[in-house]
Amino acid sequence: MRCPFCQSLDTQVKDSRPAEDGAAIRRRRVCPDCGGRFTTFERVQLRDLYVIKKNGRKVPFDRDKLARSFEIALRKRPIDPDRVERAVSGIVRQLESSGEQDIQAEEIGTLVMEALKGMDDVAYVRFASVYKNFRDPQDFQDLLGELGGNLPPESTEPVAPSKE
Numbered sequence: 001m002r003c004p005f006c007q008s009l010d011t012q013v014k015d016s017r018p019a020e021d022g023a024a025i026r027r028r029r030v031c032p033d034c035g036g037r038f039t040t041f042e043r044v045q046l047r048d049l050y051v052i053k054k055n056g057r058k059v060p061f062d063r064d065k066l067a068r069s070f071e072i073a074l075r076k077r078p079i080d081p082d083r084v085e086r087a088v089s090g091i092v093r094q095l096e097s098s099g100e101q102d103i104q105a106e107e108i109g110t111l112v113m114e115a116l117k118g119m120d121d122v123a124y125v126r127f128a129s130v131y132k133n134f135r136d137p138q139d140f141q142d143l144l145g146e147l148g149g150n151l152p153p154e155s156t157e158p159v160a161p162s163k164e
Contacts, residue, residue, distance in 0.1 A: 001029060005036035020089045049095055050102050061103065063092055069112055073123040087115040121147055 001011045011029045014037075019026040024043040030036070049061035067088045074084060091111045095103055109131045116124040128134075128143055 003031035006034040
């Protein structure tokens, strides 16, 4: 493993342990040349996956991009990072075990939405607003209605101005 600090090819493993519920191995490494310490993760990759974008372009699946989608949606939300990592790993395992090498981007987005819906309603709405390309407030209201939010019914009567 190449050292990310000095690019030396000679690094040593100091500690190994299971991670992500046994789906990966976390290795703590040290570089004898510069003394830098870093962590690597090893995961089983059953097959190379490709994402078919909406425009038809085919790109390699990127687990880190999937994780960033969760991070953006969950920014400043009280969700345990291990829970996010389990969700990401679960989606990757589901995609790998589907038997398909080419995955539609919409399918991945749907899986992310399902995971976020079970985690945090605010993150779910954030992700959905971008994923579904919301254009007006009614789109938000419709989604909140699907969540079962108790929104007050829209009033058709004009509101009287305050007398203050």
